[in-house]
Every structure is written in structure tokens, then in C-alpha cells.
Amino acid sequence: MTPNQHALLTPQQMTQADQAAVVAGVPAFRLMAAAGNAVAEAIRARWSKRPVLVMAGPGNNGGDGFVIAEQLRQHGWPVTLAFMGQIDRMSEEAQAHAKAWQGEWQSLSPMQLEGAELVVDALFGAGLSRLIEGVAYEMLEAVVQSGLPVCAVDVPSGLDGTTGQALGMVAKAELTVTFFRKKPGHLIWPGRFLCGDLLLCDIGIPESVLKGLAINIMENQVDLWRQDYPWPQQNGHKFHRGHVLIYGGQWITGASRLSARASQRVGAGLVSLAVPEISWPIYAASMLSVMVKPLGKNQSEQAFHQVLNDSRFNVVVIGPGAGLDGKDKDRVKQAVLGTLKCGRACVLDADALTAFSEQPEVLFSAIHGPCVLTPHEGEFARLFPHLSEPSGKDKLSRAKQAAHETGAVVLLKGADTIIASPDGRAIINTNAPAELATGGAGDVLAGFIAGLLAQGMTPFYAAAAAAWLHGEVANEIGVGLIAEDLADALPNVLQRLKAYQD
Numbered sequence: 001m002t003p004n005q006h007a008l009l010t011p012q013q014m015t016q017a018d019q020a021a022v023v024a025g026v027p028a029f030r031l032m033a034a035a036g037n038a039v040a041e042a043i044r045a046r047w048s049k050r051p052v053l054v055m056a057g058p059g060n061n062g063g064d065g066f067v068i069a070e071q072l073r074q075h076g077w078p079v080t081l082a083f084m085g086q087i088d089r090m091s092e093e094a095q096a097h098a099k100a101w102q103g104e105w106q107s108l109s110p111m112q113l114e115g116a117e118l119v120v121d122a123l124f125g126a127g128l129s130r131l132i133e134g135v136a137y138e139m140l141e142a143v144v145q146s147g148l149p150v151c152a153v154d155v156p157s158g159l160d161g162t163t164g165q166a167l168g169m170v171a172k173a174e175l176t177v178t179f180f181r182k183k184p185g186h187l188i189w190p191g192r193f194l195c196g197d198l199l200l201c202d203i204g205i206p207e208s209v210l211k212g213l214a215i216n217i218m219e220n221q222v223d224l225w226r227q228d229y230p231w232p233q234q235n236g237h238k239f240h241r242g243h244v245l246i247y248g249g250q251w252i253t254g255a256s257r258l259s260a261r262a263s264q265r266v267g268a269g270l271v272s273l274a275v276p277e278i279s280w281p282i283y284a285a286s287m288l289s290v291m292v293k294p295l296g297k298n299q300s301e302q303a304f305h306q307v308l309n310d311s312r313f314n315v316v317v318i319g320p321g322a323g324l325d326g327k328d329k330d331r332v333k334q335a336v337l338g339t340l341k342c343g344r345a346c347v348l349d350a351d352a353l354t355a356f357s358e359q360p361e362v363l364f365s366a367i368h369g370p371c372v373l374t375p376h377e378g379e380f381a382r383l384f385p386h387l388s389e390p391s392g393k394d395k396l397s398r399a400k401q402a403a404h405e406t407g408a409v410v411l412l413k414g415a416d417t418i419i420a421s422p423d424g425r426a427i428i429n430t431n432a433p434a435e436l437a438t439g440g441a442g443d444v445l446a447g448f449i450a451g452l453l454a455q456g457m458t459p460f461y462a463a464a465a466a467a468w469l470h471g472e473v474a475n476e477i478g479v480g481l482i483a484e485d486l487a488d489a490l491p492n493v494l495q496r497l498k499a500y501q502d
């Protein structure tokens with residue numbers, strides 16, 4: 001991944017960027033001035049002049065706080081500065097800015113909230129290293145209770161910039177102003193919620209510092225995979241655009257049909273559904289351009305293998321509506337293992353994941369080729385009990401670890417879907433609206449991924465592009481969305497994407 005404006009920096013990488021900028025000739029004093037000025041400007045643009053309490057902590061985040069206080073004072077704002085720390089133990093640049101502050105300062109205490117109409121949170125930023133406790137905890141708790149609007153500097157204090165988790169106590173901000181590049185914690189829940197609106201400001205750090213950082217986390221934006229997007233070629237024909245095979249279940253027939261339609265809409269040249277003979281009429285009657293293949297009268301665990309012998313299927317989707325009752329579960333497992341054995345690219349979702357709950361290692365050890373696993377948190381916990389939510393591990397590390405352990409691309413769903421590659425790269429999706437929390441939306445996503453894989457995108461970028469398109473169509477439809485709408489709303493979004501590309 002080429003580091004660009006969508007690169008996400010961990011707090012450690014941000015510190016390195018900061019140091020590299022200084023080495024490149026930008027004085028630390030000037031970076032801090034630029035950061036503080038950017039926040040003060042954002043505050044003046046958003047709020048009318050009012051009494052403001054600036055909470056400044058012991059590190060450089062506090063240094064920014066002194067700059068903000070002085071800027072607002074110069075613009076005639078009534079400013080109270082509450083400080084926690086020792087000036088003479090601050091960095092040189094923070095000390096210089098603290099001295100430049102023309103007002104008084106008091107030791108941090110909840111009493112200072114009296115009369116304030118806005119709180120600037122410059123207690124801790126990237127340097128937060130442990131749980132918030134003591135007077136900082138009491139202060140943040142009092143800020144929460146006050147209900148006052150908060151503008152956070154870099155991150156709301158107490159938010160872990162890498163994981164998006166709250167360390168102790170965090171006051172939700174209405175606005176968070178951050179510098180140079182976003183951090184993963186700004187985008188992962190609950191961090192995304194706690195930051196409120198996020199404003200990214202340039203403070204004069206040269207882009208060249210990115211080269212020295214091993215960046216492997218990105219926000220999902222079109223620029224990441226735009227070059228690889230498989231637009232139809234002038235002289236192409238349907239066989240150039242891939243053939244997706246989808247496993248259809250006996251009882252729940254809608255899910256795999258949603259996947260099939262999604263694969264078609266995203267451009268797969270051909271889509272086939274392989275279904276139990278008894279359900280064939282239902283499938284066949286409802287599909288026009290999808291080919292529906294019956295799996296034989298005595299549908300055996302091996303029936304799907306015979307279909308797989310046709311090498312024209314270049315991607316297989318198993319899971320949506322596949323079924324887990326009685327013999328269904330064994331059929332699903334056999335279909336998955338057969339697909340993996342013959343090295344077909346595949347998307348494994350829903351029941352194809354749950355079917356391996358008792359022996360996830362059987363699934364993992366069979367994965368050798370291109371494979372995307374698309375669990376929601378429930379399915380993830382069944383496959384990776386040691387990485388599930390109660391483990392205390394954050395979502396980004398859990399998804400990365402799962403990809404590392406399985407050798408598959410893991411797309412861990414949710415409001416902050418994470419796409420993790422076995423090579424350590426990860427993409428965080430940020431455009432999905434809450435309307436997607438509806439039955440069948442995941443089946444459509446699986447179909448989008450498969451359709452892009454079939455047309456030659458790599459599993460990592462196919463998953464990222466599909467997640468972005470999924471969010472974008474959902475935004476276009478808005479409230480009232482049902483899963484059936486998603487695939488049919490895709491053409492508008494694709495047209496816009498293509499126009500942007502051209």
C-alpha cells in the first residue's frame with residue numbers, strides 16, 4: 001500500500017513522524033504553534049465567543065492547550081486555563097508556549113467548570129500510556145456530567161489512538177481536531193463515536209516523513225483500489241468477467257439469491273447457483289440471468305464436488321442460507337473443503353463459518369489459496385474464541401490476528417468493518433450507515449466481494465472495494481433500506497465511481 005492521505009498512523013508512528021519532521025528542519029515549536037492555532041481556528045469557526053475552560057496536561061497535548069488558550073484570549077474569549085503537571089518537566093517547545101500564555105493558570109479541578117460554556121480537552125493525546133485515574137479521572141467525569149460541549153485536541157483524553165478503546169474515563173467530544181494523519185482509534189468504535197466530528201489539519205509536517213514509517217493501516221477510500229477496479233473492457237466478453245458459483249441452501253433460499261444478484265450487479269460475467277433438487281423450482285422460477293443447477297436427487301455431501309469439476313467457475317461463495325440442520329452441516333463442510341482443496345478463490349460467510357465452530361482448525365488448515373472470510377462478531381467468536389470480544393483485545397488486532405492465523409483475508413463486519421490481510425495490512429471502512437444493520441445485507445456484501453474477485457481483483461482489494469460500495473449504496477438508499485434494494489442501487493454508485501475515475 002502506498003502511503004497517502006488515507007494512511008492511518010498509530011500514536012507511536014505519529015511521534016516518529018513528528019521527530020522526522022524536526023529532523024527535516026521544521027522546528028517542534030512551530031509544529032506545536034500550528035497545531036494549537038488550527039484548533040483555535042476550528043473552535044472560532046464552530047462556536048460563538050463564550051467562556052472557555054482549557055484543560056492542559058503534562059505533555060505536548062497540554063502544550064497545544066497553552067497555544068489554544070492564548071489564541072482564543074487574543075481573540076477576546078474569556079479563557080480559564082486548568083493545568084495538570086509541572087511546567088519545568090515539559091518539552092522545550094511546550095515550556096516556551098506555556099510561557100507565551102499571557103493569562104493565569106490554576107491546578108486542574110472540577111470547580112473550574114463553573115461558568116464555562118465550552119471545554120477544550122488538551123489533557124492527553126498520543127502519549128497516553130495508562131488508565132486515566134486520580135484528578136484527571138475526576139475532572140473528565142465532571143466534564144461528562146456537566147454536559148458541556150467539548151473540543152478534543154488530537155484525541156479525546158483517555159482514548160487509545162491505536163485501538164479506539166477508552167482507557168479509564170473519556171469525555172465524548174463534539175469536535176476532535178487532529179493533525180497530519182488520522183489514527184485508527186479515531187475510526188474504530190467506540191472511538192469514532194467519542195471523537196464526534198473529526199477535523200484533520202495540516203500543521204506543516206512534510207509528506208516525506210511517511211516513507212520512513214512502516215504504514216500498514218489505511219482508511220477505506222476509493223484511491224486505495226481504484227487502479228485495480230475491473231471496468232468492462234471494450235472488446236471483452238462475458239468469459240473475461242469471471243464466473244461465480246454460489247452454493248444454495250434447501251430451506252433458506254433468499255440469502256444465496258441476494259448474493260447471486262449482487263455478484264451480477266458488480267459485474268461478474270456469469271453467475272450460477274448450485275441448489276438442492278427439491279428447492280430447484282423455487283430458485284429457477286425467480287432467477288432469469290442466473291443459471292440454476294440442481295445438485296442431483298440424492299443430494300450427497302459430494303454432490304457439490306461434481307459441480308466444482310467445471311473449471312470455468314473461478315470464484316465460489318458458500319454460506320448465505322447454506323443451512324446447518326442435520327446433514328446440511330456436513331454438506332456445507334464438504335463443499336467448503338472441496339472448494340479449498342481445488343484451490344478455487346472463495347468467499348466463506350455465515351453458515352460456512354459456523355459449520356466449523358467445533359473444529360475451526362480443520363477449516364484453517366485447508367486454506368491455501370485466495371480466500372475471504374466475512375464473519376460478523378458472532379461468527380468470529382465461534383471461529384476464534386481466543387480472540388473474541390471478552391478477550392479484551394481490540395477489533396483491529398483481532399481481525400489482523402485472525403488473518404495471520406488463517407492465511408485468509410478476514411473482513412470483520414460492523415459499523416467499523418475491518419479488512420485484514422495475512423501480510424499484516426488492514427483497511428478500516430468508514431462509510432457504512434446504520435441502515436445496513438438489516439437481515440441479508442451481509443449476503444449482498446459476500447456477492448459483491450465474489451463478483452470483484454471473479455473479475456480479477458485481489459482478495460484484499462475486492463473485500464475493501466465491496467465494503468465501500470456496500471456502504472455507498474446504503475447511503476444512497478438511506479432510511480427504509482432492505483437488503484433487496486442494495487444490489488439494484490449499485491449501478492448509480494458505479495456510474496459515479498466511473499465518472500470520478502475517467
Ligand SMILES: NC(=O)C1=CN([C@@H]2O[C@H](COP(=O)(O)OP(=O)(O)OC[C@H]3O[C@@H](n4cnc5c(N)ncnc54)[C@H](O)[C@@H]3O)[C@@H](O)[C@H]2O)[C@@H](O)CC1
Nearest residue numbers: 018031032035059060061124125126127128129130131154
Ligand atoms: N505528532 C505531532 O505531529 C504533533 C503533536 N502534538 C501534540 O503532542 C501530543 C503528544 O504529546 P506527548 O507525546 O507529550 O503526549 P501527551 O501530551 O499525550 O502526554 C504524555 C504525558 O502524559 C503522561 N501520561 C500518560 N498517560 C497518563 C495517564 N493515564 N495519567 C497521567 N499521566 C499520563 C506521560 O507520562 C507524559 O508526561 C499529541 O497528541 C498532540 O496533541 C503537537 O504539539 C504538534 C505536533
Ligand SMILES: Nc1ncnc2c1ncn2[C@@H]1O[C@H](COP(=O)(O)OP(=O)(O)O)[C@@H](O)[C@H]1O
Nearest residue numbers: 413414415432433434436437439440441442443
Ligand atoms: N450499525 C451498523 N452500521 C454500519 N454497518 C452495519 C451496522 N451493522 C451492520 N452493518 C453491516 O451490515 C452487514 C450485515 O451483515 P450480516 O451481519 O452478515 O447480516 P446478514 O447475515 O443478515 O446478511 C455487514 O456488512 C455489516 O458490516
Ligand SMILES: [K+]
Nearest residue numbers: 121124155157
Ligand atoms: K486530548
